[in-house]
Amino acid sequence: MFRTIPYSSFSSIYLVCGYTDMRLGIDSLAAIIETRFKIPLFIPGTMFLFCGRKLNRIKGLVWEGDGFLIFTKRVEDGRFSWPRNSSEARLLSEEQFDLFRNGYSIFTVFKPKTVILNLVTGFFLSF
Secondary structure (H helix, E strand, O other): OHHHOOHHHOOEEEEEOOOOOOOOOHHHHHHHHHHHHOOOOOOOOEEEEEEOOOOOEEEEEEEOOOOEEEEEEEOOOOOOOOOOOOOOEEEOOHHHHHHHHOOOOOOOOOOOOOEEEOOOOOOEEEO
16 A cells, blocks of 8 residues: 555655654654654644664654554565664655655665776776
């Protein structure tokens, strides 16, 4: 079901970076959003996603206008790619959300290799 929910169903989607204790409930997760990130909670359709140390499960918190909805998603094979910088909550674009929920890493940072052609030998050197 998580993979079929359209992005347009939400007003905004935040990915809460870092480790979150997955035993926490609605009130504790809401307190994290309000105190640490200062993001307004009571905007209908705003979804917050959390991840613990085990990368095979996430927890979602959504304000629906008349109350909170909380859900857990656990993948049986594989794991979520989750940024561990706990000082931020990242606002996801539609493209990032689609990639994320379908199992792709959206925060992979890589350094391209430097390739130099050795004119004497004709070989490429990479480092």
